[in-house]
């Protein structure tokens with residue numbers, strides 16, 4: 045559809061604009077080069093880059109589906125109107141730099157991932173609406189955020205920990221119902237930014253040493269009891285499966301990986317939390333779930349009690365269960381089988397460390413549970429399942445295979461997530477330790493999320509050697525050592541798997557070099573034959589893209605280099621990966637340059 049058709053649809057869904065939008069009609073395009081024809085439309089070189097409809101008493105709803113079709117849309121303002129209803133899901137407006145919805149009547153919770161991936165977003169103005177629930181945690185990851193105005197809503201819970209606030213010049217969460225300690229990252233803001241939230245404490249407000257009221261103690265007690273019941277049910281379900289043998293994703297042929305397997309098990313193993321809860325709680329085990337993320341009120345524990353558990357898969361290392369809450373998020377509870385040598389303090393400290401990590405390509409744990417013989421990690425459920433299933437199980441699931449642009453996006457996301465782990469878990473020799481396709485999950489927009497990272501220090505050493513991918517590396521198999529470049533080897537093998545569609549035989553190895561590795565097979569084929577013999581035929585290579593595919597394949601081979609001294613380090617590998625383009629003739633990153641020019645013009 046043309047810009048004009050899309051914007052007319054937007055108009056159709058708005059109400060009460062009177063004659064203000066008379067210029068919005070199909071007789072002229074919204075933009076001519078140099079100027080706008082339509083009122084409230086901002087143009088740049090003949091392209092629609094902004095919609096600004098303020099102070100006109102608008103009602104109706106914002107048709108985001110149509111706005112999605114405007115590739116150059118960078119700013120959107122509907123301030124000072126009468127718009128109501130739930131949060132307009134701006135998640136897909138990926139080029140957006142500013143969003144102004146203040147002084148309307150929007151209400152309800154804002155999905156916590158709604159800002160994920162909106163990497164250009166600088167200004168978010170949502171003040172004086174009726175938004176409720178937690179402040180969405182995805183806001184905390186926006187790298188360019190300079191203005192965040194959330195005052196005058198009904199947000200509850202704590203203020204999340206923001207990561208990129210050096211540039212922030214305008215911030216307010218005043219007049220909400222927030223509570224808890226103000227994170228140090230925002231404590232330099234003026235008192236007025238926090239005013240009107242009775243239960244907030246810590247600098248710049250008063251310190252947090254107030255005695256808890258009786259009411260809050262009762263609430264805390266109820267929450268702990270519910271947590272005990274929920275964990276009881278999960279533990280019981282997990283116990284039932286305890287001795288059913290061990291099948292690692294890594295040791296399995298691709299056909300039995302992931303979703304397909306999960307579905308088979310679903311029928312046999314569907315369990316109700318409620319039915320198992322009561323029997324387990326009678327035994328009165330002292331159990332406590334520790335939450336690592338601020339927005340825990342997303343987990344309504346009473347709802348959890350009514351939820352059903354479904355087995356996603358079970359490996360040597362872990363078994364994963366999906367639990368669907370009635371009106372809330374779907375979560376995954378993962379039980380680890382090989383962590384019983386770790387002391388409580390050490391385990392807790394490590395989990396807190398993992399909980400502090402935050403990056404758009406990581407799936408952080410939400411909560412954990414520690415008992416000597418049981419370790420559970422709770423994470424969000426990720427919609428599109430694992431990369432392993434998408435690569436190897438898509439045919440049996442009747443789903444289309446992944447095209448080259450998506451595969452490249454996945455590789456870049458994995459590289460960025462790994463780079464972050466190397467920076468923030470620098471003390472670990474292998475900051476990931478178990479990078480493989482079943483530990484890469486895909487969001488709805490196929491953004492990859494790394495999981496099961498940073499677990500080497502809390503895993504039993506002798507079992508880790510059988511389970512974790514780093515211990516399949518040439519340096520470990522030949523010299524019994526791992527290095528800072530061992531995760532890079534795992535990355536290389538993973539990229540080969542993504543490009544060839546073949547499951548890496550390396551991971552099947554129990555002993556030394558018993559199988560031809562994926563890397564040596566690729567190396568045995570001459571580059572001229574790569575298009576026909578090496579690249580996954582389902583990837584859709586074209587004359588324009590195969591050169592770039594070849595570049596990525598060479599990068600992977602450099603990462604898989606058996607001689608650790610010659611192997612690239614992570615920094616070099618990531619730099620090279622991020623340089624790969626979708627096509628040989630990619631225009632000089634038009635998107636990026638346009639975005640920064642348009643920003644200079646955005647006076648709003």
Ligand SMILES: Nc1ncnc2c1ncn2[C@@H]1O[C@H](COP(=O)(O)OP(=O)(O)OP(=O)(O)O)[C@@H](O)[C@H]1O
Nearest residue numbers: 293302356357359361362363364376425426430482
């Ligand atoms: N949060 C999640 N959302 C969606 N699917 C998940 C999630 N966590 C795990 N899975 C999927 O569930 C299945 C089982 O995962 P799990 O981590 O227990 O085993 P694995 O990765 O196959 O093997 P291993 O035990 O060696 O880690 C895998 O297909 C995995 O991709």
